Amino acid sequence: MKKLTSEDIKEFVSRPLFDEKVIFNKDPSWPKISIITPSYNQGQFLEDTILSVLNQNYPNLEYIITDGGSTDGSVEIIKKYEKYITYWVSEPDRGQSHALNKGLVKATGDWIGWQNSDDVYLQECFNNFVNIIKKYPQYDVIFGNKVVIHEDSNINTCKIQLYFPSDTSIYVNTGMTMCNQSSFIRRIIFSEYGLLDEQLDFAMDHDFFLRLLVNNVNIFHSPMILGASRYHDGSKSCSENEKAWSEEIISINDKYGLIRTNKYKVKFLKLYRYFLMARYNRSHFLKEILKRLMLVQL
Secondary structure (H helix, E strand, C coil): CCCCCCHHHHHCCCCCCCCCCHHHHCCCCCCCCCEEEEEEEHHHHHHHHHHHHCCCCCEEEEEEEEEEECCCCCHHHHCCCCCCEEEEECCCCHHHHHHHHHHHHHCCEEEEEEEECCECCCCCCHHHHHHHHCCCCCCEEEEEEEEEEEECCEEHHCCEEEECCHHHHHHHHHHCEEEEEEEEEEEEHHHHHHCCCCCCCCCCCHHHHHHHHCCCCEEEEEEEEEEEEECCCCCCHHHHHHHHHHHHHHHHHCCCCCCCCCHHHHHHHHHHHHHHHCCCCCCHHHHHHHHHHHHHCC
């Protein structure tokens, strides 16, 4: 398989590449996919996100954007593509979780994904997903790997995030081993296990995926890289929010009665993730492995 490059991502989200006829003429023989994008004052990146959805050229797409009343030009970008968007709204909300839940209530697809307004899907993501569910129809959640990109859409080779099949112990001991940027979830799962927790400002995805694991939902991991998350100064993932993230994650783990129980298992699993990532930047990750083996007390 061809190695993903920064140029691939930039080309895919740089301009409309979709066929209007495919977007407008829904083909019910394909599983209906609903994509929800919560948005608030990220106009700098929003068009990339929208194009990463529309450029999938998927024949049975429902696209929903729930904007929180942006004042930075985001609404103008949405209007530029509104004839391809099934539903959108721009109004004050109670935060990202509330925006997502507003979209989830509107969604009618067989499968649902959410992509934040600064993140993107990669080329052929939806087709790859459909091929997976055709082969493994028994699963209710499909998730793949992701890359991390900079503000300029260049891949951060130090933060390639490759995941693996998970359980509650692995998830709690190593940090999130699933991500929304590359996940698709049957709509019925939200009916059975609930929407996003609107009390959470940062770790609503950690809470939701952990909830699925605790309830033994059938989850399939694909080694394919399906999405990209963008790290920038204004993102929730930036370092200044690290304390708030950590506090919410501890609270969530406590809610489910889960704690880190085995420091050796933590070390082994984290090293395993580094080995998975090493093919993208061998020198960096070999240094990380040595540092963790010899210097870091987990």
